[in-house]
Amino acid sequence: MAREDREANRQEAKRERDKAETRAQSAAARERAKAEPDQQRARESRGKATRKAQEVRGLKRRTGEGSWEGSRPAAGDGASTREELYAEAQRLDIEGRSSMNKAELERAIKRTK
Numbered sequence: 001m002a003r004e005d006r007e008a009n010r011q012e013a014k015r016e017r018d019k020a021e022t023r024a025q026s027a028a029a030r031e032r033a034k035a036e037p038d039q040q041r042a043r044e045s046r047g048k049a050t051r052k053a054q055e056v057r058g059l060k061r062r063t064g065e066g067s068w069e070g071s072r073p074a075a076g077d078g079a080s081t082r083e084e085l086y087a088e089a090q091r092l093d094i095e096g097r098s099s100m101n102k103a104e105l106e107r108a109i110k111r112t113k
Contacts, residue, residue: 085109 080088085105089097094108 080106 080102082102082105085102086097086100088109089100089105092109092112094105094112097105097108100108
């Protein structure tokens with residue numbers, strides 16, 4: 001009798017685990033379905049932003065605002081990225097540039113010029 005009870009308990013526990021797994025899978029599917037519209041909107045927004053940026057670049061190019069001289073920020077004005085400053089430091093052959101942060105690169109470039 002005890003063996004039959006244990007077997008019945010095991011089978012009941014397995015059924016409960018299976019039910020719980022099915023509920024979890026259903027909940028996950030519902031969450032994915034809810035997230036899909038948000039993800040679609042995000043993809044569309046990124047596409048719109050990219051198209052707008054391309055449009056602005058094209059307008060600048062046609063009006064001459066995008067020329068190299070006019071569009072390049074001067075070192076030290078805070079508008080350059082670290083990568084741009086690093087490239088300028090590399091061009092100027094500033095030693096220790098790889099370990100410098102943005103502010104340090106700006107100062108080193110200013111001192112060199």
